[in-house]
Amino acid sequence: MTATILDGTKVAKRADQVFQETVQELKQHQIIPGLAVILVGDNPASAVYVRNKQRRAEKIGLNYQLFHLPVTVSQDELLELIQRLNQDPQVDGLMVQMPLPAQIDAMVVMNTIAPEKDVDGFSIANVGRLWSGMFGNFPGTPRGIMRLLHEYQVPIAGQHAVVIGRSDIVGKPMAALLLRENATVTIAHSHTRDLRSLTRQADILVVAVGQAGLISGADIKPGAVVVDVGMNRNEAGKLVGDIDFPSVAQVAKMVTPVPGGVGPMTITGLLEQVVTLAQRRVEQND
């Protein structure tokens, strides 16, 4: 068996067309959805991600603003900028790219962003909304992954989903979204005993660890859907995920590539969130 590729690049393009139309309609109501991104320092990976965001945001017609601060910026200066953007009616969505330099407390930053504008869904208000089944802003990566699974009509209700990794930006919100759609969810992490006996039971396996080659074909259930969130550089400097793609593709029914899988869908999840917030502005004006 050779798995179907869950093509994030293709699905992201299709989603951008839909968002672009929605943005055009909003412009007829004199609303231009605004996304503000704050980037601190010159981390090269962050620079790539932020550039990809900007290109996609501008393509769909968002009012995109980048605030690039020096790596030496103080926490107070950063919080002041966030407070100003919280008040700015042009800004529907506001995010601070992670990671942040050591002098800045990411938890304080995330909870200074107004929850209505927190398009990453990292603030405690949005985390609470996510886990209590309410409407809210949810993180881009799990949002994008759910959209990808829906596009390929992957059944979710009643399926056993195993999520490896329990980060606040991927593992935990991923588990919450799968649970909301009635999957049976197991979260595995570095303390999990006998990881492979779990992964072999997974109908849907989401791998978000940051360890190249962690999962290979022998570790999965035949016919599983495998989502690779990993972003690692190999010896040749090439971007690779957390799975051994060739062997997994021999056993899985569907699998995401890296690059071209979860990465582009993460941005889709973010853009979807911004457009949704701007649509609510129309509803409030009507």
Ligand SMILES: Nc1nc(=O)c2c([nH]1)NC[C@@H]1CN(c3ccc(C(=O)N[C@@H](CCC(=O)O)C(=O)O)cc3)C=[N+]21
């Ligand atoms: N506040 C915050 N929100 C985030 O959503 C956030 C963040 N911080 N920090 C870092 C992670 C990671 N992330 C990615 C975005 C785009 C690609 C992406 O475009 N990937 C492409 C190629 C990337 C490449 O070539 O290096 C792909 O997989 O095909 C990947 C990863 C957003 N994150």
Ligand SMILES: [Mg+2]
């Ligand atoms: Mg990818």
